[in-house]
Amino acid sequence: MRFLTFISILMTTALLAYATLDMPDFGDPSSPASTHVSPVYIQEAYEKTATPNIVTAVLADYRSYDTLGETVVIFTAGVVCMMLLRREK
Amino acid sequence: MIRDFEGVIIKTVCRAVTPFIQLYGLYVIAHGHYSPGGGFQGGCILAASLILMALAYDIKEVKKQLSEKLNTIFCSLGVIIYAGIGLLCLILGANYLDYGILYKILPVDAAHARSLGILGVEIGVGFTVMAVMISIFLNIASGGQHEEGEER
Numbered sequence: 712m713r714f715l716t717f718i719s720i721l722m723t724t725a726l727l728a729y730a731t732l733d734m735p736d737f738g739d740p741s742s743p744a745s746t747h748v749s750p751v752y753i754q755e756a757y758e759k760t761a762t763p764n765i766v767t768a769v770l771a772d773y774r775s776y777d778t779l780g781e782t783v784v785i786f787t788a789g790v791v792c793m794m795l796l797r798r799e800k
Numbered sequence: 801m802i803r804d805f806e807g808v809i810i811k812t813v814c815r816a817v818t819p820f821i822q823l824y825g826l827y828v829i830a831h832g833h834y835s836p837g838g839g840f841q842g843g844c845i846l847a848a849s850l851i852l853m854a855l856a857y858d859i860k861e862v863k864k865q866l867s868e869k870l871n872t873i874f875c876s877l878g879v880i881i882y883a884g885i886g887l888l889c890l891i892l893g894a895n896y897l898d899y900g901i902l903y904k905i906l907p908v909d910a911a912h913a914r915s916l917g918i919l920g921v922e923i924g925v926g927f928t929v930m931a932v933m934i935s936i937f938l939n940i941a942s943g944g945q946h947e948e949g950e951e952r
Binding site: 758759760761762763764766767768770771772775776778779781782783785786788789790792793795796797798 | 832833834835836838840872875876878879882883886896897899900911912914915917918921922924925928929931932935936939940943944945946
């Protein structure tokens with residue numbers, strides 16, 4: 712059984728390593744990520760949001776749903792921690 | 801477990817430094833538009849100031865400054881502020897969390913309304929992060945009992 716586990720992990724690793732060969736090079740200017748969204752953010756973020764820090768504009772405006780989800784995750788973590796640990800005496 | 805340290809130096813320095821840490825936390829939240837920072841980082845700094853008090857003094861001292869009830873309200877208040885701003889945009893006739901429409905109720909143009917919307921949600925994030933960090937620290941440090949330290 713342990714041998715089978717080892718083989719399956721090895722095969723998954725090889726598959727994932729093979730899949731990464733299709734990824735664009737690091738920082739490639741012609742990759743899809745840097746030809747569609749990034750230039751638009753860099754050119755339009757200031758005039759559309761009046762926020763000099765593009766990171767903040769993307770985090771809280773363009774990707775606002777994502778940040779709402781992150782906040783709810785933190786809130787859930789706090790509530791669950793309270794439910795599991797808090798005891799009155 | 802947290803003990804009540806006898807050291808006068810530790811207590812005095814921590815009490816003196818705490819307001820400056822809190823001021824810096826508010827600065828990081830408010831200045832997120834111009835420099836690295838924002839709700840998550842600023843909330844963590846605000847929580848660190850009260851965790852420092854818990855380490856230097858004890859948990860009763862922290863609960864004297866920020867009661868458990870108020871802290872729990874802060875936990876949900878942040879999420880309510882964030883989701884409420886999104887709902888306000890929806891009521892005014894735009895998409896959920898599309899702050900541009902807020903120019904209808906604010907005396908600024910659409911771009912600056914987006915800027916203010918970002919500030920609003922960062923404040924909400926700051927509330928939640930601060931309250932949750934303090935709550936998790938107090939619960940884990942005392943095993944959920946919250947009774948380190950003597951009554952004052």
